[in-house]
Amino acid sequence: MIIILNDDPVYVSWIRRHRDGFVLDTRRKATKRNMTLHRAICPEIRKSKSKRTHWTTRGKVKACAENHTELTDWALEQAGYEPRLCHACNPLDETLPLETDSGDAGSERDLTxxxxxxxxxxxxxxxxxxxxxxxxxxxxxxxxxxxxxxxxxxxxxxxxxxxxxxxxxxxxxxxxxxxxxxxxxxxxxxxxxxxxxxxxxxxxxxxxxxxxxxx
Ligand SMILES: [Zn+2]
Incomplete structure (x- = not known):
């Protein structure tokens, strides 16, 4: 597991290289209310919504791991609660096929x-x-x-x-x-x-x- 703070390039590089991984989106002080668990491919944590998206800056933190139990354990340790689960990517639903990220940044039709x-x-x-x-x-x-x-x-x-x-x-x-x-x-x-x-x-x-x- 890695905790990424103030380093968006490292964060983006991690989610690009670990498409099967998981991301816990939280703040520097993790609390019951500010922890959400996502899949690394979730559009909620991949897309740059505004031109000034802050993924890991201004108090935001991303904990990243290949295994979601590590992140849940970390949340319990930090805040005493399990993280909320993202409704967009259902991180713990193993029956869910991995989404393709058509429409993701940089994707165009008819390209290999x-x-x-x-x-x-x-x-x-x-x-x-x-x-x-x-x-x-x-x-x-x-x-x-x-x-x-x-x-x-x-x-x-x-x-x-x-x-x-x-x-x-x-x-x-x-x-x-x-x-x-x-x-x-x-x-x-x-x-x-x-x-x-x-x-x-x-x-x-x-x-x-x-x-x-x-x-
Ligand atoms: Zn999500």
């Missing part, structure tokens, strides 16, 4: 799983950087590492995403067997629109967000 995974990695990372006003420096090597692949293994999928105007500015060279690991990757306004909080922004605001990633 690898293409969607790449797009999600870039978009989610960009959103975190925008929310926290951090410098965005994602490279092909970073994306490959997230997905436990090599740059060569993701090059074809990335070319397709560039062709569909979802990613941009990878490298000026063409006909490469593999994108260089240090080439920078940026989402396009179209990619950013796959995030609900950004979907309503007009073209000008979206472009301004993209520009702030490029600074």
């Amino acid at each position: 799983k690898l293409e969607n995974d790449i797009l999600s990695a870039v978009v989610e990372s960009a959103v975190i950087h925008l929310d926290n006003d951090l410098e965005f420096r994602m490279t092909v090597g970073d994306v490959a590492e997230y997905l436990s692949k090599t740059p060569a293994q993701i090059t074809t999928a990335m070319c397709h995403l560039v062709g569909r105007h979802l990613l941009e500015n990878l490298t000026t060279a063409s006909n490469l067997a593999a994108f260089p690991a240090d080439a920078h990757v940026f989402p396009t306004t179209r990619a950013l629109k796959t995030v609900p909080a950004f979907a309503e922004l007009d073209a000008e605001r979206l472009q301004a967000e993209i520009d702030s990633l490029h600074r």
Whole structure:
């Protein structure tokens, strides 16, 4: 079990890597009223609802574990109560099939799983950087590492995403067997629109967000 405080990038990375895991959403001081247990795939704790979502900052805490009993035990120890169970994801209902996360940030129709995974990695990372006003420096090597692949293994999928105007500015060279690991990757306004909080922004605001990633 890990307890994540003031580190949204670590939190997002954890839920991305532990799709079968569980998350206890609470606050720095866990009490009977502020503890909710979710599956790691639950949209309630994955989606960036507003542009300034605070997953693990401003007093919010996420306890994450592969096994939900660890989180329940922790809640009992901290607050003396079992956590509330989320109605959206029914974390303890074992008969429930794991939901697919269609409509999740960075997903688009007609893309392969690898293409969607790449797009999600870039978009989610960009959103975190925008929310926290951090410098965005994602490279092909970073994306490959997230997905436990090599740059060569993701090059074809990335070319397709560039062709569909979802990613941009990878490298000026063409006909490469593999994108260089240090080439920078940026989402396009179209990619950013796959995030609900950004979907309503007009073209000008979206472009301004993209520009702030490029600074
Ligand atoms: Zn939930």
